[in-house]
Amino acid sequence: MIVPFAHVLIFAAILFTMGLGCVLARRNLIMILIGVEIMLNAAAVALVGGSAYWRQVDGQVFVVFLMAMTSAEVAISLAMVVYLRRRRGTLEADRFDGLRG
Amino acid sequence: MNTAPSIPGLWCHDMIGSVVFYLLAAATLTATLLCITRTSPVHAVIYLVHAFFDLALIFYLFGAPLVAAWEMIIYAGAIMVLFLFIIMMLELSPGGKPLTVDRRRWIPVLILSLVTLGCTVLLIIQDPSSAGSGTAYHASPRDFGTALFDHYALAVQVVSFQLLFAAVGAYYVGKGEPRKRGEQPS
Structure with a gap:
């Protein structure tokens, strides 16, 4: 580990907050998904940093699981984006205000 | 290790x-x-x-x-x-048209995010165990593969099922609706 662990965690926290802000502020579905990606990568930074700090490989293994989970999530959510675009003709999240879908 | x-x-x-x-x-x-x-x-x-x-x-x-x-x-x-x-x-x-970016929408988001970030950073700084940096660490692919396919073999199976379900779900959601019925999607 080349830097204090606190700096790694602060870096991950800033990255996570940026992703959270993107999810909260942007109303386009693609941008919301990009915000989710940023948050997941912040979690990966924290995991790899912890793996280097405690000298255990488990953190890196969990990053691999995180990547698999992200792949599944992106596949499903982009399919939903295409589906919503076909049915509603828009990707603005504010337009999807009916519970019937 | x-x-x-x-x-x-x-x-x-x-x-x-x-x-x-x-x-x-x-x-x-x-x-x-x-x-x-x-x-x-x-x-x-x-x-x-x-x-x-x-x-x-x-x-x-x-x-x-x-x-x-x-x-x-x-x-x-x-x-x-x-x-x-x-x-x-x-x-x-x-x-x-380009995506709309509402400036006013960012104000509460900025406030909330900064409060969350400030509290998180305070907690991280306060923790004395996170101040150290330890020594350099390098996980060889052998360690990585042993941990992944030995200790976490069951999790790898679960993840493979998850990817399969995601593929099936994406296909189900993404396939076009049959055009023949001509009914308005509800």
């Missing part, structure tokens, strides 16, 4: 490694900030790919070469290209 720090050459010097980490962290944060404020989704995705490149270098610095490679291959190479593909398939940016 591999106890001897076997990172070759340059990265054994902690000074250079830490400088590179701070540079890469600044580059990642800048690229991410540019990404979340773009109006064109294509520009946002390109900036995010750049941020992922920097993150992959950071992972390499932390002694995780396999994770760094997969960050490149899976995140930057597959997932972001999938985003680009969907954006281009749906013709999001060029023809229509």
